[in-house]
Amino acid sequence: xxxxxxxxxxxxxxxxxxxxxxxxxxxxxxxxxxxxxxxxxxxxxxxxxxxxxxxxxxxxxxxxxxxxxxxxxxxxxxxxxxxxxxxxxxxxxxxxxxxxxxxxxxxxxxxxxxxxxxxxxxxxxxxxxxxxxxxxxxxxxxxxxxxxxxxxxxxxxxxxxxxxxxxxxxxxxxxxxxxxxxxxxxxxxxxxxxxxxxxxxxxxxxxxxxxxxxxxxxxxxxxxxxxxxxxxxxxxxxxxxxxxxxxxxxxxxxxxxxxxxxxxxxxxxxxxxxxxxxxxxxxxxxxxxxxxxxxxxxxxxxxxxxxxxxxxxxxxxxxxxxxxxxxxxxxxxxxxxxxxxxxxxxxxxxxxxxxxxxxxxxxxxxxxxxxxxxxxxxxxxxxxxxxxxxxxxxxxxxxxxxxxxxxxx
Amino acid sequence: xxxxxxxxxxxxxxxxxxxxxxxxxxxxxxxxxxxxxxxxxxxxxxxxxxxxxxxxxxxxxxxxxxxxxxxxxxxxxxxxxxxxxxxxxxxxxxxxxxxxxxxxxxxxxxxxxxxxxxxxxxxxxxxxxxxxxxxxxxxxxx
Numbered sequence: 001x002x003x004x005x006x007x008x009x010x011x012x013x014x015x016x017x018x019x020x021x022x023x024x025x026x027x028x029x030x031x032x033x034x035x036x037x038x039x040x041x042x043x044x045x046x047x048x049x050x051x052x053x054x055x056x057x058x059x060x061x062x063x064x065x066x067x068x069x070x071x072x073x074x075x076x077x078x079x080x081x082x083x084x085x086x087x088x089x090x091x092x093x094x095x096x097x098x099x100x101x102x103x104x105x106x107x108x109x110x111x112x113x114x115x116x117x118x119x120x121x122x123x124x125x126x127x128x129x130x131x132x133x134x135x136x137x138x139x140x141x142x143x144x145x146x147x148x149x150x151x152x153x154x155x156x157x158x159x160x161x162x163x164x165x166x167x168x169x170x171x172x173x174x175x176x177x178x179x180x181x182x183x184x185x186x187x188x189x190x191x192x193x194x195x196x197x198x199x200x201x202x203x204x205x206x207x208x209x210x211x212x213x214x215x216x217x218x219x220x221x222x223x224x225x226x227x228x229x230x231x232x233x234x235x236x237x238x239x240x241x242x243x244x245x246x247x248x249x250x251x252x253x254x255x256x257x258x259x260x261x262x263x264x265x266x267x268x269x270x271x272x273x274x275x276x277x278x279x280x281x282x283x284x285x286x287x288x289x290x291x292x293x294x295x296x297x298x299x300x301x302x303x304x305x306x307x308x309x310x311x312x313x314x315x316x317x318x319x320x321x322x323x324x325x326x327x328x329x330x331x332x333x334x335x336x337x338x339x340x341x342x343x344x345x346x347x348x349x350x351x352x353x354x355x356x357x358x359x360x361x362x363x364x365x366x367x368x369x370x371x372x373x374x375x376x377x378x379x380x381x382x383x384x385x386x387x388x389x390x391x392x393x394x395x396x397x398x399x400x401x402x403x404x405x406x407x408x409x
Numbered sequence: 410x411x412x413x414x415x416x417x418x419x420x421x422x423x424x425x426x427x428x429x430x431x432x433x434x435x436x437x438x439x440x441x442x443x444x445x446x447x448x449x450x451x452x453x454x455x456x457x458x459x460x461x462x463x464x465x466x467x468x469x470x471x472x473x474x475x476x477x478x479x480x481x482x483x484x485x486x487x488x489x490x491x492x493x494x495x496x497x498x499x500x501x502x503x504x505x506x507x508x509x510x511x512x513x514x515x516x517x518x519x520x521x522x523x524x525x526x527x528x529x530x531x532x533x534x535x536x537x538x539x540x541x542x543x544x545x546x547x548x549x550x551x
Binding site for chain 2: 046
């Protein structure tokens with residue numbers, strides 16, 4: 001089969017991308033290494049998804065179900081159990097392996113939607129022993145919600161990102177005592193509503209400015225030493241305390257998965273590929289979407305980025321891509337941690353996702369000195385979504401670079 | 410008069426709503442950005458309710474579990490009892506998304522609804538846990 005658009009990854013971004021590409025008239029194929037579509041949505045059984053995309057509050061499996069229906073209706077071809085093992089940038093070829101053998105596909109455009117990986121224990125340099133009982137939160141979630149296994153009897157959760165908060169509640173409900181959730185920063189990493197409905201509802205303590213400084217136990221974890229940290233995140237030894245636990249859940253960040261596309265330019269802030277308003281990388285036939293470009297906070301936004309990438313990849317593959325001039329690079333000014341896209345494309349109206357590095361309260365967002373948004377209560381856990389009209393982009397015309405900044409009011 | 414700060418959990422925005430309560434009734438409410446916030450705060454001030462999402466054992470399915478949710482929010486204080494009740498349930502495959510697995514959960518108005526399909530069949534390879542190494546299982550909850 002001749003493939004116009006090849007999508008790598010069958011999660012929320014990949015399904016949206018393949019659907020949009022097929023709807024735009026491209027012969028589309030999606031490769032997914034597991035045996036089910038849906039990615040991490042399958043194990044996210046809590047509600048909170050879909051308010052933007054489907055105007056309903058859905059659980060992860062329900063959101064994935066709706067996306068699957070759309071994907072199958074679009075006519076895109078889906079290959080499950082198929083893992084990509086290499087992308088040849090020069091030959092524009094993608095090699096994959098499945099139970100049927102090794103395949104080489106030469107698509108006209110590629111959408112990389114491989115998601116993200118969890119930061120593991122090894123990235124934290126925690127002293128102590130290395131017993132069993134230490135899990136990244138997504139793995140614990142998979143054990144509980146897919147396999148029906150409880151990871152342990154008494155847990156400490158390190159990191160207050162949304163997955164950590166949700167797992168604290170899930171473990172509590174299933175009968176694992178959650179001794180505490182620890183957060184290095186002075187504010188919770190996850191959404192405020194998750195602090196309320198996952199921790200406060202069940203009396204689970206959240207220890208801000210605390211971290212784990214040692215693991216104990218030979219075969220199985222027996223406990224952790226925790227300590228408060230100073231303003232620069234260094235543990236204060238005089239505050240250390242032992243917490244008995246047979247389980248440590250790590251929710252300490254996600255890293256965009258880009259191992260097989262090392263040839264595309266990466267944005268150092270996002271840690272994923274730099275992309276323009278079409279979700280196109282500097283390698284023109286390669287597009288990227290979802291959590292492999294930046295860690296989003298809502299699956300609705302992930303799917304929206306996939307839809308842009310898929311549609312634009314179809315235009316590229318079919319020779320219909322229209323543009324009004326060279327991209328305008330965005331540069332990071334004050335208080336911009338994450339931003340997608342990383343450049344604007346004249347003629348393409350853009351939904352910009354932006355994350356601030358610390359809670360700012362009321363603030364305004366400036367693009368090349370012009371105010372483009374003003375928002376109350378900015379927090380790192382909630383990305384701002386700002387629509388940038390093509391009229392505004394036209395006004396920036398002929399600047400090769402525009403500064404994006406967030407100024408507290 | 411007492412003032413309570415309520416964080417709305419209806420959507421990811423998480424509005425912080427101030428509610429003034431005088432002799433058990435709400436006299437003033439501010440901070441919500443949409444009407445759902447007002448409904449939420451009014452309920453929260455009287456009797457907190459949440460949608461409960463968990464899973465139910467499945468016999469003879471490609472998954473050992475089916476994910477479920479309550480059809481309406483249930484009283485927060487009844488959730489521990491509901492979990493005990495739900496943990497004892499087992500349903501037979503096939504299960505369809507939207508299928509009601511238990512009606513009027515513990516006398517509330519909430520039904521327990523499946524949020525995924527679980528076809529009949531042998532366990533899906535992706536949901537079969539790896540065999541434990543050696544004689545001691547890796548999982549603590551053995």
